[in-house]
Amino acid sequence: MPVLTINGEQRELQFAEDTPLLWALRDELAMTGTKFGCGMAMCGACTVHVDGQPTRSCVTPISAVAGKSVTTIEAISEDAVGKQVQQAWNQLDVPQCGYCQSGQVMAATALLKSNPNPDDAAINAAMSGNICRCGTYNRIRDAIKLAAKAVQS
Amino acid sequence: MNAKTPKQINREVAICNISRRRLLQGFALSGLVLAVGVPGVLLAEDEPEKFGRDAMPHGWTDDPLVFVAIMADGTVKIVCHRAEMGQGVRTSLPMVVADELGADWAQVEIVQAPGDEPKYGNQNTDGSRSMRHFFMPMRNVGAAARMMLEAAAAAHWGVAVAEVKTGVHEVLHPQSSRSLGFGELAEAASKLEVPERDQLQLKTAEQFRYIGKGKTHLVDGLDMVSGKAIYGIDVTLPDMLHAVVARPPVLGGKVTDYDATEVLKIPGVLKVVTIPGSPPPAYFNPLGGVAVIATNTWAALQGRKALKITWDHGEHASYNSPQFRAEMEQSARVKGGAVVRDEGDVYRALENASQTFSAEYYLPHLSQAPMEPPVATARIVDGHCELWAPVQDPQAGRDLVARWLELDADKVTVNVTLLGGGFGRKSKPDYMVEAAWLSRSMDGQAVKVTWSREDDLHHSYFHTVSVERIEAGVDEDGKPVAWLHRTVAPTILSTFDDSALVKMPIELGMGVVNVPFAIDNVRIENPEAKAHTRIGWFRSVSNVPHAFAIQSFVSEMAAKLDRDTKDYLLEVIGPPRQLNPAKLLDSWNYGESPEEYPIDTGRLRKVVEAVADKANWGKSLPKGRGQGIAAHYSFVSYTAAVVEVEVDEDGELSIPRVDIAIDCGPAINPERIKSQLEGAVVMGISLAMLGEITFKDGAVEQNNFDGYQLSRMADAPAEIHVHIVPADDYDAPLGGVGEPGLPPIAPALCNAIFAATGQRIRALPIADQLEPM
Ligand code: FES
Ligand code: FES
Numbered sequence: 001m002p003v004l005t006i007n008g009e010q011r012e013l014q015f016a017e018d019t020p021l022l023w024a025l026r027d028e029l030a031m032t033g034t035k036f037g038c039g040m041a042m043c044g045a046c047t048v049h050v051d052g053q054p055t056r057s058c059v060t061p062i063s064a065v066a067g068k069s070v071t072t073i074e075a076i077s078e079d080a081v082g083k084q085v086q087q088a089w090n091q092l093d094v095p096q097c098g099y100c101q102s103g104q105v106m107a108a109t110a111l112l113k114s115n116p117n118p119d120d121a122a123i124n125a126a127m128s129g130n131i132c133r134c135g136t137y138n139r140i141r142d143a144i145k146l147a148a149k150a151v152q153s
Numbered sequence: 154m155n156a157k158t159p160k161q162i163n164r165e166v167a168i169c170n171i172s173r174r175r176l177l178q179g180f181a182l183s184g185l186v187l188a189v190g191v192p193g194v195l196l197a198e199d200e201p202e203k204f205g206r207d208a209m210p211h212g213w214t215d216d217p218l219v220f221v222a223i224m225a226d227g228t229v230k231i232v233c234h235r236a237e238m239g240q241g242v243r244t245s246l247p248m249v250v251a252d253e254l255g256a257d258w259a260q261v262e263i264v265q266a267p268g269d270e271p272k273y274g275n276q277n278t279d280g281s282r283s284m285r286h287f288f289m290p291m292r293n294v295g296a297a298a299r300m301m302l303e304a305a306a307a308a309h310w311g312v313a314v315a316e317v318k319t320g321v322h323e324v325l326h327p328q329s330s331r332s333l334g335f336g337e338l339a340e341a342a343s344k345l346e347v348p349e350r351d352q353l354q355l356k357t358a359e360q361f362r363y364i365g366k367g368k369t370h371l372v373d374g375l376d377m378v379s380g381k382a383i384y385g386i387d388v389t390l391p392d393m394l395h396a397v398v399a400r401p402p403v404l405g406g407k408v409t410d411y412d413a414t415e416v417l418k419i420p421g422v423l424k425v426v427t428i429p430g431s432p433p434p435a436y437f438n439p440l441g442g443v444a445v446i447a448t449n450t451w452a453a454l455q456g457r458k459a460l461k462i463t464w465d466h467g468e469h470a471s472y473n474s475p476q477f478r479a480e481m482e483q484s485a486r487v488k489g490g491a492v493v494r495d496e497g498d499v500y501r502a503l504e505n506a507s508q509t510f511s512a513e514y515y516l517p518h519l520s521q522a523p524m525e526p527p528v529a530t531a532r533i534v535d536g537h538c539e540l541w542a543p544v545q546d547p548q549a550g551r552d553l554v555a556r557w558l559e560l561d562a563d564k565v566t567v568n569v570t571l572l573g574g575g576f577g578r579k580s581k582p583d584y585m586v587e588a589a590w591l592s593r594s595m596d597g598q599a600v601k602v603t604w605s606r607e608d609d610l611h612h613s614y615f616h617t618v619s620v621e622r623i624e625a626g627v628d629e630d631g632k633p634v635a636w637l638h639r640t641v642a643p644t645i646l647s648t649f650d651d652s653a654l655v656k657m658p659i660e661l662g663m664g665v666v667n668v669p670f671a672i673d674n675v676r677i678e679n680p681e682a683k684a685h686t687r688i689g690w691f692r693s694v695s696n697v698p699h700a701f702a703i704q705s706f707v708s709e710m711a712a713k714l715d716r717d718t719k720d721y722l723l724e725v726i727g728p729p730r731q732l733n734p735a736k737l738l739d740s741w742n743y744g745e746s747p748e749e750y751p752i753d754t755g756r757l758r759k760v761v762e763a764v765a766d767k768a769n770w771g772k773s774l775p776k777g778r779g780q781g782i783a784a785h786y787s788f789v790s791y792t793a794a795v796v797e798v799e800v801d802e803d804g805e806l807s808i809p810r811v812d813i814a815i816d817c818g819p820a821i822n823p824e825r826i827k828s829q830l831e832g833a834v835v836m837g838i839s840l841a842m843l844g845e846i847t848f849k850d851g852a853v854e855q856n857n858f859d860g861y862q863l864s865r866m867a868d869a870p871a872e873i874h875v876h877i878v879p880a881d882d883y884d885a886p887l888g889g890v891g892e893p894g895l896p897p898i899a900p901a902l903c904n905a906i907f908a909a910t911g912q913r914i915r916a917l918p919i920a921d922q923l924e925p926m
Contacts (some may be wrong), residue, residue: 032387036603101377133863134836
């Protein structure tokens with residue numbers, strides 16, 4: 001049974017080893033903040049961090065993350081950058097339906113951790129894997145810039 | 154529309170055997186919730202015709218006891234009875250109540266109503282109606298509750314009610330400098346009579362603290378960015394099982410035979426169950442098929458892969474998109490079809506015109522593709538079925554589940570979760586019936602049925618596919634004198650009556666018959682088209698193809714006449730005047746009274762002028778760049794957009810800026826209006842650039858977001874500027890907001906492409922049609 005660290009806690013997962021992390025999180029651990037959107041690494045709704053790297057949990061079998069450290073949206077406020085991202089999102093009222101926003105916040109946090117001051121091209125590149133059907137892209141872009149400022153100050 | 158007969162419109166009966174006129178009234182009155190078996194609206198013989206909120210099933214209520222509860226600790230609980238799907242209704246409607254009540258927003262808690270229209274009034278969240286229909290009732294709710302608190306305080310102090318007033322979350326007696334908090338007054342207030350509606354003292358606009366300000370943050374905003382918000386797909390119940398369903402790939406298909414041997418070997422799979430299909434028409438019934446029930450979603454998905462099913466595809470297996478398009482184009486090119494508006498003599502005027510123009514426009518099927526696919530959870534305990542679902546129309550789901558399980562509706566509870574997007578898809582509760590059916594097959598154990606993205610794209614209630622052909626003639630001065638529009642598309646009505654071949658009033662009234670142009674000779678023809686899939690409604694519905702064709706065509710005329718598009722558009726709209734929609738043969742007008750809601754060309758002109766001004770229309774631009782403009786009346790609001798594009802040498806398009814103006818009457822929550830229009834701009838660009846569902850041998854060809862592409866961040870405009878044209882006051886009639894932003898985007902974009910490149914796009918999506926510069 002794969003043992004991994006999820007949000008700082010050691011967890012042993014019972015589901016079949018080929019089960020994508022997404023479904024283990026949601027159905028086995030009832031951690032439903034990580035969303036399903038496509039199941040094929042095409043929408044970003046399921047983004048988590050694996051050893052700090054943004055990762056599509058819908059195509060990542062739990063066997064592949066054994067021994068690794070996974071951070072999900074439920075714990076992103078414990079990260080200094082993640083916290084600023086959430087606050088910027090709230091300040092600009094980014095969400096519409098909000099369903100994609102877990103993944104957006106995870107992708108944006110990963111971006112700002114590797115590039116504290118991204119320009120539009122860097123934002124487009126880092127966020128292009130995350131679809132928002134409601135069309136909140138312009139506010140996401142503004143919120144990333146707002147969070148970047150907050151992180152730097 | 155003065156029907157003289159008693160109108161007991163049972164929706165099913167209406168569909169099956171009543172005259173077209175009656176049936177269409179049924180549609181109008183029931184707001185598209187046909188076929189769910191609830192009793193229709195009852196109008197006595199001499200009762201005047203009803204409009205707006207009065208005409209919706211179960212109408213409305215402004216009873217404060219239904220919507221407000223105040224706790225002893227001062228917490229004010231406000232019920233939101235409409236579904237939250239991104240439009241911000243859980244913030245905006247309770248905000249109205251809180252403002253009138255005098256509540257401090259920080260002490261307000263939102264309670265989501267279950268599906269129960271007899272109690273809450275109409276809950277069918279579509280048609281851009283929530284604020285339009287419930288602003289007044291929610292103001293009344295807040296005002297009535299405030300007056301009850303004031304009466305309780307006055308009684309407590311033994312002073313006249315006139316001497317007390319409400320501050321923020323407290324009632325004050327200024328003369329004696331006393332005050333009592335809402336929490337302290339709640340119990341005494343709850344025992345008082347609710348004031349009569351005509352006694353209510355509403356706040357004046359100057360007294361508003363939240364209404365019109367746009368400063369109220371989203372109630373669910375923080376939960377949405379911390380994984381705490383609960384959508385339908387997140388519902389987790391004890392011992393809950395997970396199901397996925399293999400549905401017939403072609404509408405009307407049936408399972409001939411299936412083999413589940415390999416399925417049952419997969420760890421976690423518990424059971425394979427068939428769901429019966431239903432004879433046409435499709436209604437909101439499930440499509441039927443074979444379900445795999447397992448302990449987790451992944452096991453269920455693996456199980457479904459291992460299913461071997463032989464299908465009988467049925468009569469629609471010959472549906473092929475290219476061939477169907479050719480057939481529709483054929484119909485659009487010959488005179489005929491239902492004549493749905495005819496003024497003057499269009500054919501003669503065309504003959505006599507000094508110049509004529511014609512063009513044909515094509516819009517493919519689209520899928521709503523909400524980010525959260527359809528999903529529902531059900532369990533049955535002691536003969537009571539309880540469901541949790543992201544659903545726009547919970548009462549329809551409740552009634553349909555009741556019918557499928559042969560229960561009374563009061564034995565069905567529908568808990569409405571957040572919707573991860575709806576766009577019309579989640580108005581059709583087929584997925585709720587699946588969950589209920591599967592729970593019953595597991596003796597009532599909780600079952601969640603999850604649709605994969607493939608399921609969602611294969612089995613939507615699709616936006617129709619359409620060909621619009623317009624011919625126009627102008628006199629020597631370029632003034633239009635003849636307008637002939639042939640509109641061809643399978644109708645939404647086919648989902649409720651599979652013999653339907655022509656559009657119904659609600660579709661025609663979405664911009665095609667009620668085109669408000671100053672032209673003497675106008676004729677609209679509607680040739681037949683047969684539906685081969687479930688046709689549904691997608692945000693803005695028929696306004697999308699109609700506005701695309703009409704607003705592209707006006708721009709084409711302007712270009713050929715060497716006129717500025719904006720000026721020519723204003724000339725075609727003509728002088729400011731109020732048109733009775735019924736005179737334009739629009740018997741629907743979004744369900745609103747034609748007197749209260751005339752089509753006001755002055756307001757249409759104003760949004761055109763406002764957006765042109767803000768976008769700096771006509772500014773000089775370098776080669777490869779251009780601006781396009783379009784305007785449209787929909788959902789009793791007026792919108793206009795200017796899109797600016799840049800096309801590079803490789804034919805790559807980017808969008809530096811979009812301006813959009815709306816006149817939706819009073820702007821109750823300008824912040825969410827802005828966000829809805831921003832979203833509409835991106836969705837409009839998405840469908841114009843990329844959106845296309847095609848059918849081959851009756852089945853959808855696109856499987857996931859690789860085939861059915863949606864705009865991503867890099868495709869979004871660099872800047873979106875929303876301009877809200879203010880209403881005179883809060884008594885002006887409200888218009889819709891969620892949908893009206895979408896229709897002008899595709900034509901404004903294609904008009905901009907023409908301005909930048911000289912290339913005219915008449916068939917969507919644009920995809921790779923752009924030629925290198
Ligand atoms: S669900 Fe994983 S990328 Fe879409
Ligand atoms: S906010 Fe709805 S999908 Fe992004």
